[in-house]
Amino acid sequence: xxxxxxxxxxxxxVCFLFNCAKISAQKKETLSIPQNITLNDVLKLAxxxxxxxxxxxxxxxVNYWEFRSxxxxxxxxIDFTTRPFTFNxxxxxxxxxxxxxxxxxxxxxxxxxxxxxxxxxxRATGTSVFLNSSFNRLENFGDFETKSYNAxxxxxxxxxxxxxFNRFKWEQKTAPLEFQKAKQDFLYELQTINLKAVxxxxxxxxxxxxxxxxxxxxxxxxxxxxxxxxxYALIAIERDQLLxxxxxxxxxxxxxxxxxxxxxxxxxxxxxxxxxxxPTGAMPTLPELISDLSINLNKAIDLAYKNNPDIxxxxxKKIEALRNLDQVVKNNRFDLSLTASYGLNQQADTFVDAYxxxxxxxxxxxQFSIPVLDWGERKGxxxxxxxxKEVVDIELxxxxxxxxxxxxxxxxxxxxxxxxxxGALRTNEISKESYHLTEKRFLSGSVDFLNLTSxxxxxxxxxxxxxxxxxxxxxxxxxxxxxxLYNFIDNxxxxxxxxxxxxx
Numbered sequence: 268x269x270x271x272x273x274x275x276x277x278x279x280x281v282c283f284l285f286n287c288a289k290i291s292a293q294k295k296e297t298l299s300i301p302q303n304i305t306l307n308d309v310l311k312l313a314x315x316x317x318x319x320x321x322x323x324x325x326x327x328x329v330n331y332w333e334f335r336s337x338x339x340x341x342x343x344x345i346d347f348t349t350r351p352f353t354f355n356x357x358x359x360x361x362x363x364x365x366x367x368x369x370x371x372x373x374x375x376x377x378x379x380x381x382x383x384x385x386x387x388x389x390r391a392t393g394t395s396v397f398l399n400s401s402f403n404r405l406e407n408f409g410d411f412e413t414k415s416y417n418a419x420x421x422x423x424x425x426x427x428x429x430x431x432f433n434r435f436k437w438e439q440k441t442a443p444l445e446f447q448k449a450k451q452d453f454l455y456e457l458q459t460i461n462l463k464a465v466x467x468x469x470x471x472x473x474x475x476x477x478x479x480x481x482x483x484x485x486x487x488x489x490x491x492x493x494x495x496x497x498x499y500a501l502i503a504i505e506r507d508q509l510l511x512x513x514x515x516x517x518x519x520x521x522x523x524x525x526x527x528x529x530x531x532x533x534x535x536x537x538x539x540x541x542x543x544x545x546p547t548g549a550m551p552t553l554p555e556l557i558s559d560l561s562i563n564l565n566k567a568i569d570l571a572y573k574n575n576p577d578i579x580x581x582x583x584k585k586i587e588a589l590r591n592l593d594q595v596v597k598n599n600r601f602d603l604s605l606t607a608s609y610g611l612n613q614q615a616d617t618f619v620d621a622y623x624x625x626x627x628x629x630x631x632x633x634q635f636s637i638p639v640l641d642w643g644e645r646k647g648x649x650x651x652x653x654x655x656k657e658v659v660d661i662e663l664x665x666x667x668x669x670x671x672x673x674x675x676x677x678x679x680x681x682x683x684x685x686x687x688x689x690g691a692l693r694t695n696e697i698s699k700e701s702y703h704l705t706e707k708r709f710l711s712g713s714v715d716f717l718n719l720t721s722x723x724x725x726x727x728x729x730x731x732x733x734x735x736x737x738x739x740x741x742x743x744x745x746x747x748x749x750x751x752l753y754n755f756i757d758n759x760x761x762x763x764x765x766x767x768x769x770x771x
Contacts, residue, residue, distance in 0.1 A: 424608025
């Protein structure tokens with residue numbers, strides 16, 4: 268009885284292990300089932316997982332925090348400075364009034380200092396306004412031991428350059444444009460990622476199609492060779508024709524191996540770009556052509572000048588050229604500035620007395636300097652700045668013309684590519700039908716092997732041409748979308764929630 272129970276337990280355990288292995292095998296089979304992957308699937312995966320998207324987000328983050336720093340610089344600044352303990356022991360030069368001579372005496376001091384200040388820049392005029400409060404304690408050791416306190420509870424003042432270069436004025440013009448350009452750069456980079464994804468997807472699709480055709484060719488070559496052997500036995504064909512059929516079998520095997528290697532490389536490149544997010548056993552599904560999609564050239568040019576970061580960058584460069592010229596002219600003319608301050612101040616031997624019976628502390632100064640003789644140095648710098656601005660103006664004009672030509676050419680190519688894809692599709696259908704008819708005629712003996720081979724190559728080439736035409740179509744579309752930052756399929760601008768970019 269005991270032996271029976273043990274044998275029953277062993278049998279149950281074996282069945283359990285067998286079922287587990289069966290379930291595991293079923294899971295593996297399920298995972299290896301080919302999954303159809305479209306171009307849109309690859310675009311979505313690339314927009315989430317590629318290293319390029321993480322790089323684009325970090326580049327935007329750099330510009331975001333630079334703009335945040337600029338916005339913060341518009342607000343008042345509060346600074347606290349302190350030296351709580353400074354000890355000094357040294358021989359110092361002193362004047363002895365009794366002997367009417369300078370002498371060196373040993374002096375030891377302990378000094379404590381603190382200052383709290385608030386400052387604000389006025390961007391329109393370049394003025395710096397400040398408000399501060401300071402305290403100083405000094406203790407002397409040596410022949411005479413003394414303690415003194417110096418307090419300035421409040422002091423307000425300003426520094427006003429007159430007719431000087433005002434960098435704040437130019438920052439107000441460039442900083443918002445640079446932040447806007449950062450947003451457009453991010454959208455532009457998304458389209459660059461789309462273009463990479465399009466090329467990698469169609470390379471993968473073309474390689475997959477070549478493998479499928481090579482497998483079909485291999486099957487057909489074996490079938491024709493077997494038929495050829497039967498005909499040769501009946502003396503229906505010559506030996507050279509049989510040898511050609513046998514050679515075609517070996518060529519089909521070699522071609523299949525080569526195309527399988529090319530498919531492995533294309534798949535590996537796509538997986539690397541998507542960071543291994545491509546499902547195992549995935550198969551590409553070619554995208555459908557957007558029927559009747561035609562891009563209006565004038566609309567595309569207007570959108571490019573409105574949305575593209577390269578165009579906005581040209582505007583920023585124009586402002587920077589004017590800023591540089593303004594800076595050189597004003598820095599090499601003369602320097603005139605006004606400094607004024609008013610405060611309350613007192614010095615006493617005790618802390619309490621230092622904060623009582625305050626005295627006025629006033630300061631007003633005007634500084635003016637002008638070079639009298641510089642042998643033409645200032646004139647040379649100003650002329651150089653003017654020439655540099657003119658060079659920049661010419662370069663910007665050239666860049667605008669080149670950019671307009673680029674967007675025009677891409678739009679025209681895209682509109683034409685629609686017809687080219689339709690033509691390639693029809694050619695593919697005709698060549699496929701022609702090959703099947705030629706194959707039937709070959710089997711009936713009315714067509715020789717050379718005609719069959721030629722028809723097969725024409726069909727294969729038409730397949731490749733169609734996929735390449737479709738690739739060019741979508742590459743051109745995303746290129747135009749990149750240049751305009753506009754979705755012509757949905758007829759909407761490209762949108763992005765920039766508030767969540769830095770959270771991911």
